[in-house]
Amino acid sequence: MSAVExxxxxxxxxxxxxxxAVEAGxxxxxxxxxxxxxxxxxxxxxxxxxxxxxxxxxxxxxxIIGPSLDREGIGxxxxxxxxxxxEPTSNGLPELRQVLTGATRVxxxxxxxxxxxxxxxxxxxxxxxxxxxxxxxxxxxxxxDEVERLRAACAVVEQxxxxxxxxxRPGDEERTVNARVDxxxxxxxxxxxHPLILFGEHAADPHGTPGSRRLAAGxxxxxxxxxxxxxxxxDLTRCGTxxxxxxxxxxxxxxxxxxxxxxxxxxxPGVEARAVDAAQRRIVEAAGDVGQSLHxxxxxxxxxxxxxxxxxxxxxxxxxxxxxxxxxxGIYRSGIGGIRLEDDVLVxxxxxxxxxxxxxxxxxxxxxx
Amino acid sequence: MSAVExxxxxxxxxxxxxxxAVEAGxxxxxxxxxxxxxxxxxxxxxxxxxxxxxxxxxxxxxxIIGPSLDREGIGxxxxxxxxxxxEPTSNGLPELRQVLTGATRVxxxxxxxxxxxxxxxxxxxxxxxxxxxxxxxxxxxxxxDEVERLRAACAVVEQxxxxxxxxxRPGDEERTVNARVDxxxxxxxxxxxHPLILFGEHAADPHGTPGSRRLAAGxxxxxxxxxxxxxxxxDLTRCGTxxxxxxxxxxxxxxxxxxxxxxxxxxxPGVEARAVDAAQRRIVEAAGDVGQSLHxxxxxxxxxxxxxxxxxxxxxxxxxxxxxxxxxxGIYRSGIGGIRLEDDVLVxxxxxxxxxxxxxxxxxxxxxx
Numbered sequence: 001m002s003a004v005e006x007x008x009x010x011x012x013x014x015x016x017x018x019x020x021a022v023e024a025g026x027x028x029x030x031x032x033x034x035x036x037x038x039x040x041x042x043x044x045x046x047x048x049x050x051x052x053x054x055x056x057x058x059x060x061x062x063x064i065i066g067p068s069l070d071r072e073g074i075g076x077x078x079x080x081x082x083x084x085x086x087e088p089t090s091n092g093l094p095e096l097r098q099v100l101t102g103a104t105r106v107x108x109x110x111x112x113x114x115x116x117x118x119x120x121x122x123x124x125x126x127x128x129x130x131x132x133x134x135x136x137x138x139x140x141x142x143x144x145d146e147v148e149r150l151r152a153a154c155a156v157v158e159q160x161x162x163x164x165x166x167x168x169r170p171g172d173e174e175r176t177v178n179a180r181v182d183x184x185x186x187x188x189x190x191x192x193x194h195p196l197i198l199f200g201e202h203a204a205d206p207h208g209t210p211g212s213r214r215l216a217a218g219x220x221x222x223x224x225x226x227x228x229x230x231x232x233x234x235d236l237t238r239c240g241t242x243x244x245x246x247x248x249x250x251x252x253x254x255x256x257x258x259x260x261x262x263x264x265x266x267x268x269p270g271v272e273a274r275a276v277d278a279a280q281r282r283i284v285e286a287a288g289d290v291g292q293s294l295h296x297x298x299x300x301x302x303x304x305x306x307x308x309x310x311x312x313x314x315x316x317x318x319x320x321x322x323x324x325x326x327x328x329x330g331i332y333r334s335g336i337g338g339i340r341l342e343d344d345v346l347v348x349x350x351x352x353x354x355x356x357x358x359x360x361x362x363x364x365x366x367x368x369x
Numbered sequence: 370m371s372a373v374e375x376x377x378x379x380x381x382x383x384x385x386x387x388x389x390a391v392e393a394g395x396x397x398x399x400x401x402x403x404x405x406x407x408x409x410x411x412x413x414x415x416x417x418x419x420x421x422x423x424x425x426x427x428x429x430x431x432x433i434i435g436p437s438l439d440r441e442g443i444g445x446x447x448x449x450x451x452x453x454x455x456e457p458t459s460n461g462l463p464e465l466r467q468v469l470t471g472a473t474r475v476x477x478x479x480x481x482x483x484x485x486x487x488x489x490x491x492x493x494x495x496x497x498x499x500x501x502x503x504x505x506x507x508x509x510x511x512x513x514d515e516v517e518r519l520r521a522a523c524a525v526v527e528q529x530x531x532x533x534x535x536x537x538r539p540g541d542e543e544r545t546v547n548a549r550v551d552x553x554x555x556x557x558x559x560x561x562x563h564p565l566i567l568f569g570e571h572a573a574d575p576h577g578t579p580g581s582r583r584l585a586a587g588x589x590x591x592x593x594x595x596x597x598x599x600x601x602x603x604d605l606t607r608c609g610t611x612x613x614x615x616x617x618x619x620x621x622x623x624x625x626x627x628x629x630x631x632x633x634x635x636x637x638p639g640v641e642a643r644a645v646d647a648a649q650r651r652i653v654e655a656a657g658d659v660g661q662s663l664h665x666x667x668x669x670x671x672x673x674x675x676x677x678x679x680x681x682x683x684x685x686x687x688x689x690x691x692x693x694x695x696x697x698x699g700i701y702r703s704g705i706g707g708i709r710l711e712d713d714v715l716v717x718x719x720x721x722x723x724x725x726x727x728x729x730x731x732x733x734x735x736x737x738x
Contacts, residue, residue, distance in 0.1 A: 072574035115487040116479030179555030186548030205441035306417045
């Protein structure tokens with residue numbers, strides 16, 4: 001993509017957000033999350049404790065605001081927005097308030113803006129309102145270009161998963177396997193990555209921490225690998241066993257595979273997010289003797305690895321064309337392990353489009369002889 | 370450390386926080402950041418969009434609250450606090466409010482609690498107050514055990530930096546070098562890591578993103594490597610050149626080395642944080658013909674890689690025994706590069722104690738012949 005085209009794309013998003021702000025009766029929208037700032041300006045920051053913000057004013061103005069430390073990075077971002085920098089003597093809020101001069105009703109990303117900053121802005125006379133949904137109304141519908149980037153990220157994760165299955169051997173240390181997968185992802189251009197490969201009973205905790213456990217005969221392996229490439233994430237999970245699968249692994253895999261197919265089939269325009277969750281949940285929960293369902297069917301994915309809408313029982317969103325979701329049912333049994341199957345699925349006009357191609361079968365790890 | 374000892378340590382921290390809450394006239398303190406939750410309970414979570422919280426009530430109660438998804442991880446954490454889980458049908462706030470029953474004045478981590486959650490709690494009748502400083506009053510003074518963990522993390526970063534300098538060759542790709550360093554860190558037990566190794570003119574941006582640039586004759590290399598080991602971070606920066614250093618690199622290094630020594634010497638109990646910054650700043654800013662000072666002298670480090678207090682011109686904190694800071698002056702010249710030298714320094718009773726041992730000299734990269 002040319003630099004001019006890149007600027008055109010992000011500036012068109014700013015213009016759309018401005019329209020949504022006007023419609024909502026807001027004087028401005030303030031985006032502060034890394035992923036929204038990147039979506040609106042092409043700039044990926046490293047926030048730590050420093051304020052980064054994009055202001056889009058209903059009356060036509062706006063700016064990207066960041067510390068002078070990031071002048072170089074922001075300066076080369078493909079954005080037509082004014083750039084405002086603050087020096088280390090400032091926390092950035094005076095400069096932000098300056099950009100917001102005359103604005104009163106300001107929409108904010110309520111999941112990101114912190115209490116300290118929101119209190120300061122409120123005390124300065126602004127009326128803050130939750131507006132994450134406004135920003136997400138843009139971010140959630142992926143363009144054809146974005147879908148291709150998501151597909152490309154999935155392709156990298158697939159390559160790395162395949163390489164992992166080829167090289168995995170009994171005796172391998174969990175932590176080292178995760179480090180190796182991380183390296184392969186970074187080597188292929190990942191700017192962020194979350195491998196979570198768990199062995200045996202560790203896999204019973206969907207959020208376990210890889211440790212010094214070594215892969216042993218009879219273990220299941222649950223390999224959840226995500227990576228951000230060129231701004232967009234791929235997030236896939238595949239499972240395997242050391243030696244032929246046990247009865248439990250076979251049954252768990254069959255249940256999850258059926259749940260996966262049912263949820264993918266529901267990933268269509270007009271379906272409620274909670275219905276996608278329900279499609280997998282009824283299958284997993286019917287297999288209570290195999291294990292437990294510990295989480296929802298998945299989440300949207302884009303410039304963030306977890307984005308709304310979430311496919312959970314409480315979700316009120318309705319799927320629209322262009323959304324992309326992880327579909328990742330799982331079943332878990334404490335002391336034994338867990339099986340999860342995860343793909344990234346586009347809500348296509350004609351129905352679900354799975355962006356990855358890796359087979360769902362259990363991989364069988366041998367000692368390589 | 371025994372499991373019993375681990376529980377004793379974190380529960381003593383909860384008891385201390387309770388005392389601070391009582392002193393401050395708060396009914397409860399609500400900690401929501403990963404690092405504070407880990408400090409108070411030994412549990413390291415993976416928050417994403419889900420609520421995790423620790424409540425410490427002035428009247429003696431309290432709990433750790435998390436999604437049922439993390440039952441396994443929270444269940445094995447070395448904490449004596451009550452454990453409260455919420456199901457996927459909840460966002461966790463009803464369960465949190467239950468734990469806070471009868472409390473009105475509640476201290477929160479204002480840099481972490483988001484606007485959405487703080488608004489919901491305020492609407493439920495709670496009077497929220499910033500209390501990050503209360504939690505940090507505990508976290509900022511590292512115990513002897515914590516200092517040893519920080520030292521151990523530094524040792525791992527040092528080993529990896531040494532290995533990197535040994536293997537670095539002209540022609541190496543920036544991204545691959547970062548990936549390799551990341552792998553070495555993870556292999557040695559890092560649960561999180563941020564290598565930021567930049568070549569040539571890329572090093573002029575302290576927050577640049579490693580890309581496909583290859584190391585070439587005449588480049589400076591700025592290698593900032595941080596890793597979290599056993600809960601605590603080490604964060605060091607060393608620099609080098611391909612071939613003998615240019616005049617610019619030599620001058621820049623001499624300036625930064627002098628600034629580093631001056632700031633380390635100020636890292637003593639009773640000194641103001643801004644004075645530590647000033648000690649390095651006056652030296653770097655006097656060398657305006659060499660480059661610019663783009664950031665402060667450093668930041669506290671512990672269970673987070675960046676913690677308050679920050680060593681910046683606006684800081685009002687005073688250093689006390691047991692604090693640990695990065696001291697990391699740098700000088701940057703657009704189009705040429707940057708030189709930064711970073712160590713982690715304990716504010717000892719008798720003066721500064723540098724927790725790392727790696728020499729500050731410029732490394733010289735050759736083609737290995």
